[in-house]
Amino acid sequence: MFCHPEVVQQQKLPPLVATLKSTAKDNAASFHFPGHNRGRVAPSSLTKLIGQRPFIHDLPELPELDNLFSPEESILEAQKQAAEVFGASETWFLVGGTTCGIQTAIMATCSPGDTLILPCNSHISATSTMVLTGVVPKYISPDYDCDWDIATAVSPSEASSK
Incomplete structure (x- = not known):
């Protein structure tokens, strides 16, 4: 055949x-x-x-x-x-896109009053989720690649200074 x-x-x-x-x-x-x-x-x-x-x-x-x-x-x-x-027993795919995933991650790992260190160019849903949950942001600046005109990684020194 x-x-x-x-x-x-x-x-x-x-x-x-x-x-x-x-x-x-x-x-x-x-x-x-x-x-x-x-x-x-x-x-x-x-x-x-x-x-x-x-x-x-x-x-x-x-x-x-x-x-x-x-x-x-x-x-x-x-x-x-x-x-x-x-290596997980189960995995579920997101049904609400990036916003749903970010909300879930913050709500599953932070409690009201906790501090969350995140880059200042984070998705807007991180800000709204912190407002709704009482999580306190500590913003850090990612490195910037002028050739590509984009923000890149957060350096270890920037993260550890917070």
Whole structure:
């Protein structure tokens, strides 16, 4: 029996990646978040820099992609595989993006009145979570890479001075 090379490649991919790849091929219009619609409406400054390709598989939670809140297929299998890689008994993927992850991390590790050391360019959700939980921020400045025009790591000396 002859298998098309693309079918063979799909079989070697992790289940969630294979599902994303298959769904992206449909090239259907998306009226869901993320709102950049697979790069077609991403900021032009970004697509000029990295192109549209990175957005092709950035799809929203659609029925054909499984259900993040109650996974049964490719997401469940991906979570099991991630848990195995992490050496954890279970792993759950975020259902609320970066904001949800940052809120969860702060609320799980800090109590009211605790001090949290974080870089001054932190995601805005860190600030709102500290306000809601009574955690006190201590801001530090990350190093800056002038060639790339981005903030980079926090130096050990900067972190230890706080």
